Amino acid sequence: MTVYLIRRLVQIPITMIGVTIFIFAMLQLLSPVERSALYIKTTPYNDTAIDAIIRKYGLDDPVYVQYWRWLVGIKDPTTGEISGGVLRGDLGYSRTGRLPVTELIANRLPATLELSLWSIIPIIGGGILLGVVAAIYHNKFIDQVIRVFVTIGWSFPTFVFGLLLLLVLYAKLQLFSPGRLSDAMIAVVSSAGFHQYTHMNTIDALLNLRFDVFWDALRHLIMPIITLSYVVWAQILRVTRSAMLETLRQDYITTARSKGLNERMTIYRHAFRNALIPVVTLGGLMVVNMLNGVVVTEIIFDYPGMGSAAARAAGSLDALAVLGFVLFGGFVLILSNVIVDILYAFIDPRIRLATGGGAG
Amino acid sequence: MTEKALSAPGSTVHKAFLQEELRERSWLEKLIGPEWFRLVHGVVTNPLSVIGLLITALFILIAAFAPTIAPPVGPTYDPYLIPRDGYAQEPKSPGTVWNREPPPVPGWYQTITGRDYWVHLLGTTSGQFDIFYGVIWGTRIALFVGVLITAMTVVLGVIVGALSAYYAGWLDDLLMRITEIFMAFPFLLAALTLSAILVPLFGRGIWPAVIALITFGWMTFARIIRGEILGAKERDYVMSARVVGARDFRIISKHIMPNAIYPILIMASMRVGDYVLSFATLSFLGVGTEIGYADWGQIISFSRDWILSLDVYWYIIVFPGMALLLFGLGWNLIGDALRDILDPRLLHGR
Numbered sequence: 001m002t003v004y005l006i007r008r009l010v011q012i013p014i015t016m017i018g019v020t021i022f023i024f025a026m027l028q029l030l031s032p033v034e035r036s037a038l039y040i041k042t043t044p045y046n047d048t049a050i051d052a053i054i055r056k057y058g059l060d061d062p063v064y065v066q067y068w069r070w071l072v073g074i075k076d077p078t079t080g081e082i083s084g085g086v087l088r089g090d091l092g093y094s095r096t097g098r099l100p101v102t103e104l105i106a107n108r109l110p111a112t113l114e115l116s117l118w119s120i121i122p123i124i125g126g127g128i129l130l131g132v133v134a135a136i137y138h139n140k141f142i143d144q145v146i147r148v149f150v151t152i153g154w155s156f157p158t159f160v161f162g163l164l165l166l167l168v169l170y171a172k173l174q175l176f177s178p179g180r181l182s183d184a185m186i187a188v189v190s191s192a193g194f195h196q197y198t199h200m201n202t203i204d205a206l207l208n209l210r211f212d213v214f215w216d217a218l219r220h221l222i223m224p225i226i227t228l229s230y231v232v233w234a235q236i237l238r239v240t241r242s243a244m245l246e247t248l249r250q251d252y253i254t255t256a257r258s259k260g261l262n263e264r265m266t267i268y269r270h271a272f273r274n275a276l277i278p279v280v281t282l283g284g285l286m287v288v289n290m291l292n293g294v295v296v297t298e299i300i301f302d303y304p305g306m307g308s309a310a311a312r313a314a315g316s317l318d319a320l321a322v323l324g325f326v327l328f329g330g331f332v333l334i335l336s337n338v339i340v341d342i343l344y345a346f347i348d349p350r351i352r353l354a355t356g357g358g359a360g
Numbered sequence: 361m362t363e364k365a366l367s368a369p370g371s372t373v374h375k376a377f378l379q380e381e382l383r384e385r386s387w388l389e390k391l392i393g394p395e396w397f398r399l400v401h402g403v404v405t406n407p408l409s410v411i412g413l414l415i416t417a418l419f420i421l422i423a424a425f426a427p428t429i430a431p432p433v434g435p436t437y438d439p440y441l442i443p444r445d446g447y448a449q450e451p452k453s454p455g456t457v458w459n460r461e462p463p464p465v466p467g468w469y470q471t472i473t474g475r476d477y478w479v480h481l482l483g484t485t486s487g488q489f490d491i492f493y494g495v496i497w498g499t500r501i502a503l504f505v506g507v508l509i510t511a512m513t514v515v516l517g518v519i520v521g522a523l524s525a526y527y528a529g530w531l532d533d534l535l536m537r538i539t540e541i542f543m544a545f546p547f548l549l550a551a552l553t554l555s556a557i558l559v560p561l562f563g564r565g566i567w568p569a570v571i572a573l574i575t576f577g578w579m580t581f582a583r584i585i586r587g588e589i590l591g592a593k594e595r596d597y598v599m600s601a602r603v604v605g606a607r608d609f610r611i612i613s614k615h616i617m618p619n620a621i622y623p624i625l626i627m628a629s630m631r632v633g634d635y636v637l638s639f640a641t642l643s644f645l646g647v648g649t650e651i652g653y654a655d656w657g658q659i660i661s662f663s664r665d666w667i668l669s670l671d672v673y674w675y676i677i678v679f680p681g682m683a684l685l686l687f688g689l690g691w692n693l694i695g696d697a698l699r700d701i702l703d704p705r706l707l708h709g710r
Contacts, residue, residue: 009542018541029557148408151696157637158682159644163670164665167678171671178667184493270546291546296641302667310549314556316648329546337544
């Protein structure tokens with residue numbers, strides 16, 4: 001167990017270095033003018049200015065020199081000011097966002113975090129419920145209906161489903177609207193009396209005891225949440241369903257049934273809990289889905305989070321900004337995968353009790 | 361009990377074996393072998409996968425007959441650019457008559473309606489691109505892109521997986537670490553970035569998105585093929601090939617691949633739909649094909665001009681959106697059935 005943990009933790013920096021190398025390689029496909037945004041804000045316009053910048057920041061130096069410089073930054077010999085440097089948290093300047101990329105990510109993070117946290121409830125809850133029901137009614141009519149329902153969701157391109165929701169729930173029925181808050185509530189949130197503790201509107205609203213703001217924020221979250229959930233339920237269902245079927249075939253379930261325990265108790269006390277173990281492995285997958293899903297969902301529902309910022313930056317070919325988001329997303333993903341693996345090792349007795357590193 | 365006792369004459373296993381051996385085989389099973397027969401049989405007897413097969417066959421037919429269904433403007437005109445009816449901003453609803461420079465009226469339309477003028481069957485987008493034409497010719501793009509990306513990711517995955525599994529040692533370690541690094545990228549975000557970087561180099565078109573999706577799509581295949589080969593490597597027939605002095609390449613290509621490639625082909629069929637959806641997403645987000653290209657995602661992206669009045673201009677989303685949904689559904693239904701048939705085989709490959 002300990003060996004396994006250590007080995008897993010050692011892998012993190014190795015993978016992260018690999019990710020930075022690959023992102024740096026993608027950077028090399030950009031022109032020097034675009035790459036200069038790593039260190040300066042203004043776009044150089046004429047040839048002499050471009051040459052000066054290439055020389056000053058060594059944009060034609062050997063690749064490994066540039067990579068190191070990209071990691072630690074450049075010190076200006078006259079002013080002593082350091083610019084650039086990914087390890088310093090400086091990811092360059094987004095010329096379309098008119099902001100440093102790090103600031104752009106930090107500004108947009110709370111909105112995306114809020115959306116993701118709210119979405120986890122229906123994604124996990126709904127997916128597991130559907131999977132368990134499908135397994136209990138294995139190959140019966142309900143099972144077939146559920147499977148067709150989630151397969152359609154899985155086949156739906158996220159943006160098409162989102163646009164259809166907008167068509168029906170917003171344009172036609174006027175039930176929900178895109179954006180993050182209505183205009184009146186934006187005024188409330190940005191007023192002096194409202195403390196923005198977390199910049200997540202629903203939580204801030206509760207902390208400020210403004211239930212009207214809470215309700216408004218939640219209403220704006222509903223369409224993105226439905227979209228994010230429906231397109232990924234199939235994945236959770238598939239795992240829960242087969243894990244549940246597997247568990248229902250085990251001897252201890254037969255024992256429970258034969259000693260006269262009623263079906264509900266058998267399923268809940270004996271089958272359900274054990275069936276949940278493999279579902280934990282989906283945690284990593286859910287993070288991937290979320291990182292992919294928010295890009296499309298946020299842009300469609302005009303939700304001001306990281307995803308829509310990344311999509312806009314990509315649409316206007318602002319590569320430096322998108323690379324910043326990819327770097328951030330990659331690190332989130334690596335960390336969450338490690339957490340899931342460790343969690344899994346703790347939950348599953350077969351791994352927990354195995355001595356040494358045999359679980360890898 | 362030892363293996364020998366299990367298969368001794370008279371034992372249950374032996375009886376089952378005899379039964380299997382003596383079972384009547386249909387001509388089809390004799391032709392394609394028992395493994396493929398099991399697959400084909402499973403797919404055509406499952407109602408859901410039959411629907412999937414029908415949908416996919418329909419798309420292939422539409423793609424093949426695109427010039428007949430929606431004739432292009434003329435021989436000098438690139439058929440993958442949607443012909444437009446003027447430049448007006450306001451989309452036109454389905455059934456509006458085509459005013460400016462209509463393409464030739466298709467024969468089937470004249471036969472059915474008896475009219476000799478062409479209409480916008482499914483309406484137009486802003487900028488007057490004909491949606492019907494785009495949906496029909498978009499089928500060709502979808503099939504081409506889906507099959508191409510899948511084929512390329514399989515080839516890359518097979519190369520990496522085969523080298524990794526066969527030579528083991530440091531090469532295996534290195535290749536698997538690289539695979540992990542690629543898997544550490546959020547797929548869509550990474551593909552989005554790479555195509556945004558490639559667009560200035562290649563210009564708008566299908567290539568930036570295709571290259572980006574291939575770059576971030578091969579890892580699953582590499583892992584599966586590696587697992588399969590690791591399993592096959594220890595089999596007797598590989599051992600004996602090595603004993604008689606066959607070269608590495610010959611062992612891999614003649615003895616290991618034909619056995620290991622099998623689950624890969626199944627996996628590949630399940631990925632075509634996914635790749636087409638991802639490709640459409642990239643187009644929708646503006647890092648794919650140029651404006652007016654016959655590509656479903658690109659047509660749907662016009663709807664972003666009309667978010668407030670989507671209920672009026674619903675046809676911009678609904679028709680190409682349904683094409684995408686059905687395309688993905690067709691492949692996924694087939695894939696689901698295949699997965700069920702092969703479940704134990706696939707499980708150990710992951």
